[in-house]
Structures are given as structure tokens and as C-alpha cells.
Amino acid sequence: MHTNQLGRLAILALCMLAFMPGASADDVEMWPILKEQTFGDRPIHEEDGTVVLEAPQKVEDAAIVPLTVRIPPSVKGKLKSLTVFIDNNPDPKVATLTFGPAAGSGGERSFSTRVRVDNFSHARAILELDDGSLHMATKFLTAAGGCAAMQAKDPDADTAGMGKTIVRTFSPALESSPIWAGQVMIRHPNNNGMQLDINTAKFIPARYVREMTVERDGDLVFKLDATFSISTNPNFRFTFAKGEENNLNVSIVDTDGAVFEGRSERSGS
Amino acid sequence: MLHRIQELKPISKAGATNSGAASLAPSHADVVRAALAITVAAFLVSLPAQAAPMAVTEVAPGVYVHQGRYEVQSAENRGDISNASFVVGSEAVAVIDTSGSLALGAELREAILDVTDKPIRYVINTHMHPDHVLGNATFNRDDPTFVGHYKLARALGTRSEGYITANKQMLGEAAFEGSEIVLPTLLIKETTTLDLGDRTLILEPLETGHTDNDLIVTDTKTDTLFLGDLLFSGHIPTIDGSITGWLAVLDALQQRGAARVVPGHGPPSMAWPEALEPEQHYLATVATDVRQQITEGKTLSEATKTAGFSEEAAWKLFDQYHVRNVTAAFAELEWN
Numbered sequence: 001m002h003t004n005q006l007g008r009l010a011i012l013a014l015c016m017l018a019f020m021p022g023a024s025a026d027d028v029e030m031w032p033i034l035k036e037q038t039f040g041d042r043p044i045h046e047e048d049g050t051v052v053l054e055a056p057q058k059v060e061d062a063a064i065v066p067l068t069v070r071i072p073p074s075v076k077g078k079l080k081s082l083t084v085f086i087d088n089n090p091d092p093k094v095a096t097l098t099f100g101p102a103a104g105s106g107g108e109r110s111f112s113t114r115v116r117v118d119n120f121s122h123a124r125a126i127l128e129l130d131d132g133s134l135h136m137a138t139k140f141l142t143a144a145g146g147c148a149a150m151q152a153k154d155p156d157a158d159t160a161g162m163g164k165t166i167v168r169t170f171s172p173a174l175e176s177s178p179i180w181a182g183q184v185m186i187r188h189p190n191n192n193g194m195q196l197d198i199n200t201a202k203f204i205p206a207r208y209v210r211e212m213t214v215e216r217d218g219d220l221v222f223k224l225d226a227t228f229s230i231s232t233n234p235n236f237r238f239t240f241a242k243g244e245e246n247n248l249n250v251s252i253v254d255t256d257g258a259v260f261e262g263r264s265e266r267s268g269s
Numbered sequence: 270m271l272h273r274i275q276e277l278k279p280i281s282k283a284g285a286t287n288s289g290a291a292s293l294a295p296s297h298a299d300v301v302r303a304a305l306a307i308t309v310a311a312f313l314v315s316l317p318a319q320a321a322p323m324a325v326t327e328v329a330p331g332v333y334v335h336q337g338r339y340e341v342q343s344a345e346n347r348g349d350i351s352n353a354s355f356v357v358g359s360e361a362v363a364v365i366d367t368s369g370s371l372a373l374g375a376e377l378r379e380a381i382l383d384v385t386d387k388p389i390r391y392v393i394n395t396h397m398h399p400d401h402v403l404g405n406a407t408f409n410r411d412d413p414t415f416v417g418h419y420k421l422a423r424a425l426g427t428r429s430e431g432y433i434t435a436n437k438q439m440l441g442e443a444a445f446e447g448s449e450i451v452l453p454t455l456l457i458k459e460t461t462t463l464d465l466g467d468r469t470l471i472l473e474p475l476e477t478g479h480t481d482n483d484l485i486v487t488d489t490k491t492d493t494l495f496l497g498d499l500l501f502s503g504h505i506p507t508i509d510g511s512i513t514g515w516l517a518v519l520d521a522l523q524q525r526g527a528a529r530v531v532p533g534h535g536p537p538s539m540a541w542p543e544a545l546e547p548e549q550h551y552l553a554t555v556a557t558d559v560r561q562q563i564t565e566g567k568t569l570s571e572a573t574k575t576a577g578f579s580e581e582a583a584w585k586l587f588d589q590y591h592v593r594n595v596t597a598a599f600a601e602l603e604w605n
Contacts, residue, residue: 056570060593064600066570112568114600153510153597154481156420166604170566185603199426199452233600237568 030087031122038083038093042134044126050075050135051082051127059117059141064231067094068112069125069137078105080128084113086141086229088121090194094229100220104241107179112237115229116192117141152189152232161187165262167250172242179239182221184214184250186260192228209234211253217243320372322379323353326537328529329491331357331468333384334537335368335377339504339585342369342400344441351400353377354495354531356488358465361390364413365486365495366533367404370440371447374404378411389413391463393472394453395497395533396480397424398509399432405451416463417453418474418482425450457484475499478515479508479533485522492528494541502535505584506548508597512556513605519549551580559598560605569599 035044054068069082078101084094094115103109115123126136152158163186170181186209193206208228214221221240240248248264325333337351348369355364355377362381367374381389389411394402396418402425405415425432429450437445463470468490475483479498486495498507499518508515527541535544558576576595581587 054570056573056592060573060590061596064569064596066568066573068568068570112570114569154477154514155423156481157477157511161604164604187604195427196430197423197426199422204427231600233604235569235600235603 030092031085031124034085034087034092039126039134042132044134044136046136046138048135050129051125051137053123053125053137053139055123055139055141062117064114065117065141066112066114067123067125068110068237069127071109071127073106073108075129076106078130079103079109080130080132082111082128083124083126084115085124085126086115086117086121087124088119089116089229090118090192091227091229093227094123095224095226097222097224099222100215102216102219102221102241102243104179104239107177107239109179109239110181110237111239114231114235116231155189158187158189158232162189163187163258163260165250165252165260167248167262167264169246169248169264171246178242180242180246181237181239182214182216182248182264183238184212184234184236184248184252184262186234186252186262188232188234188254188260190228190230190232190234207254207256209252209254212236213251214238214240215249216240217245217247218249219243221248320375320379322383323349323368323373323376325355325377325380325384328531328538329488329493332488332491332493332531333357333380334531335380336537337368337400337534339534341586341589342436342439344439344444347373347444348400348403348436348440349373350534351398351498352531352533352535352537353401353404355381355384355389356465356468356470356493357381357385357387358468360387360464360466362387363391363393363463363465363470364389364408365393365531366395366401366497367392367407369400369403369436369448370444371404371406371449372444374407377404378407387466390465391416391470392451393417393470393484393486394421395485395495395499396483397421397428398480398498399436401497401533402450403432403436403448406447406449409451414455415451415453416455416457416472416484418484419456419458420474420482421484422452422456424480424482425452475518476514477510478518479506480510483510483518487527492526493538494527494530496522496530496532498533500530500532500535500539500545501548502532502539502544503585504534505586505590506551506594507590508552508594511601512552512594512598513601516549516552516556519545519552523549547583551577551584554580555594555598556602559595559602563599563603569596572599 052070059065079099082097085092121141122138123141124138128134166185168183188209190208191204195204209226212224250262252260323335325335328334334354337349338346340346340350342348353366353368392408392413393416457472457474461472471487473485523542529538530541555577562572573592573595
């Protein structure tokens, strides 16, 4: 844990260097560093169809960029983990999901969220299968918002409603499908701590969702470790294995240690 | 009265003779001639580069508006993409938005000096966007009070770095030179009156709409209402606050009268409340379509492919801003 955080600091420093005058993000090739740090020398299969990453062709709002990771139905068996990177973000690791027994072992599994993109960058999804093999899909994002992209539109409204959590389930169109879909939304400004307020000459303190645990009927679907690359009011869509009740329990922890909990309404359909 | 005002056309750039200008308002031609004279004089005595006055239209007595282009900032347009106005009283002048660069602010200032020698006492910004505030610094030499919504300082304070970087990139170093963020010194939290001598301006801070720091201004003498970017015409509206808040603001404003309104993007003067109809229609269509997608359990990406596209033909810059608007609307409405 400790070394992980040190590593993250090092990356942060590197990225900040990249944004300094005289250097550009292109000068520092992030991926080899990220790869080494996260996966060591393990081989990664690139674009072999095991995992698919969807991103808009042209990013319109760099503060809310929808990313979807799909695992085609042809991929059978359990999943171990999924890690999403945006190479040139201040903290490139967007999120890591560690899957549990209720994540399912078939059907079309997917995970979607919305991210902030600080500069032109590759986005990557690296899926770890149960056999330990790693598979990567990559997309290039032509989005640049600078730090402005990190900004909430109505910070007072976001702060006022902070912690409100909505959890939904969507039953599949086909009764026989082994997979259900779920959604978690949480009102949270997800401040990244990088905005200097020139009125006060102080940085707005970082405060963002760092951990989320999703359970179905008491079994783990996944545990997610997140960074401030997730957009304001974090929003997640995902799949889970069909169970008895199909009730979701969600627990969220932010960097201040505040805990927010949510539970799905019983699906109406 | 209103039909006459709608016929007003802006004087073309750089003082070229405009057949419409003389017949509509002879005083404008004089203004342009004076501007030319000053510019030529400046060249003759070889002073450091002197700004040429920007073209302005007198939409009501003592109320002048420069119309920006319906474009995204570029080196070619130098950031001249939004409306900038000024109101002349018997004692002082108030500027309402300063355009998108220091140089454009200087051209606006020259246009003011062509009309009056009264001191520029107030520089008012209708909201935080760079195309409305980056000319502020030009007016530092007049030592005015910089005025804005009470949330403007925070909004600018935390975005300044991003705004500066992005606009330097879009305008290029030359056109951007010297532009900076100037924070308001008078923050408006409740309805406030400013006296310009023989006329007063009423300033009203609004709830979150186009942004979270929208300020509207009424010139009581001519009943002219400056709406900033709460009103777009021709140029597609851009949502950087709250779509439901904006629609609510429009509903409330629709109930009140005004002899004319000045949009943040659009013609220098428009009839009220007819002017708001296209924008209201756009925002309502986006809200309705997005709500439907949310109800159907669709995702944000799915919504950006369909919602509001029936409005495509009605707006300039649709390709540049519409999907962004749908994105903002979706992220807001899914909480309702």
C-alpha cells in the first residue's frame, strides 16, 4: 500500500513535469512506466478481442468523457481484475476493479464510467482473466481541457447534495440471460486538489471517491479503487451475475474517510 | 417601437461606408469618421500601436453594442465572438462585457472614447466565460470598479489557468498578448443600482442557469435589458450551469417586459420576449429528449447520438457544442 502510494506520487511528479514550460506531455512516454509499475514484466496481449474499450471519437466535454469496457460473450469464465488508465492524466490510473463471485462468468459483461481527460492521451483497459493472463484494449482520446476540465459546473449544488447515492438494477430483456445490469450514482464533487484558487492563493483541497464495494445479495460483485480522474458526481454502470433477489448493496468511501451507502430499489420489471 | 429597432444594422468593420448606417442613424457615420481621424492621426505621429475602435451600434440613446461573430475563437477572428456593450450617462460610462482579448478590449475602449469623454467608472461582466472577460485588463488604466455576480470571483479564480492556456492556444500568442483574468472588486449578491448620471443600471444576480454566475443588467432610461449569455441567437446556446435552472430563468424573464434585449451572442438588439423563443425551444427539446433517454435506461453515450438532433438546422456551431450540451444535460437530469 505504502509503496503503491509512493509510486503514485512519483507518477504525479512526472506528470507535473510534463506540464511545465519547455516540456510537453509527448516528451514523456507514460505507458512503459505505468506498465512496469503495475504489471511488472508480465506479458500483455494487445487488442486480441478479449476486451473492448469504447470512447467517443471526438471528445466534446473533457470533464465528462464516457468510457465503456466490454467483455464479449465469447470470453468465458471468471474475471480477476480490470484496470483503466489515461496515460497523460495527472494520476493516470483511473480505476481498478477487483471482481468477486457475483461478477459472473458468462454473457456480455461490461463496465462504464465517465472520466476527466486532461490532455490528449491514450486510454487503456487491461483485463485480467482467471488464469492470470492480461489483455489490453486502447483508444486515443483527442480531448484537452486542462485543469478547467476538472471543474464542477455548479459546485454549490454538488456540495449541498453530497453523498446522495442512487443504486439501480436493470433486468435483462431475455429472462434466460445470466447477466443483469446495475448502476451507481453518487453526488460528490470529486475535487482533484489541483486547482489553485487565485482569490485565496490556495489549492482547493482534494476530496474524491477512492473506494466502492458493490455486493449482490451479500456476494461481492467488485471492489473498485478510484482516483480523481472519475468525473464529478461519479457514475458507474456494470453487469453482475443473476442471483436470487438481485439486490445491490453499495458502500463508498472518499478520501476524507466519509462513508456513503446505497441499496437498489427492487426492480420493477 | 420594436420593429424599428429590429431593422438596425451594425456599422461594418473598420469604418468602411455602409449604406444602411447613414440612413438609419447619421450619428454613427460621424462616429466612424471621427474614429478614422483618430486612427490616422495616431499613425502620423507614429505613436505605439494604437487600437482602432471596434464597430458598435447605438441600439438606444446612449446604449452601444458590438456584435461578435458566430464562431469559435481563432487566430483569424482574434476572439471577437461575443457581444460587448457600453452605456453612457451624463457623468460616467459602464462597460458590459469586454470581449475576448486585451486587444479587443482596447478596441472597445477606443469606441467608447469616440462617443464620450466621460470616465469609465464600471466594468461589468455578465458571467465568467473568457470571450466576455479577457478584455477587462485594458480598462485597468481607467481605474474602474470591476463588477460581477458574487460567484464570479470564485468561478474565475479556479478556472483562470485553464482559460488562459486554452485561449492562448486558440487565438495564438499575438492576438492573445497581454490578456489576463481581472477579478471583480464589487460582488453583486442582491439587486444593486449603479448611477451613471441621469441614468441608472439595475444589476441582478441570478440562480444557476447558463453558468452559476449569471448577472443581468437593465438600463432604466431606455428599458434595455442586457442578458449576457442567458440569451443566444443564431449561435447555439452552450450549457455550463444547469439546463433546468436556465429554463426556469427564461420562464421568469419572459414574464417581464423590456423595450429591447441585448444577447451575449446574436444581433445587437432584439425584441422581447420573442427573442427567447428559439433558445427556449432548443433547451426544452434537449431536456425532453434527454429525460426520455434516461427513463428508457439509456446511457450517456447513447443519448449523445440522438437527443436534440431535430434542432440541428436551427443553429450555427451545432457540431461544436450540441453533444457537449446533451452531455451536461444528461449528467444533470439523471439526478432528477
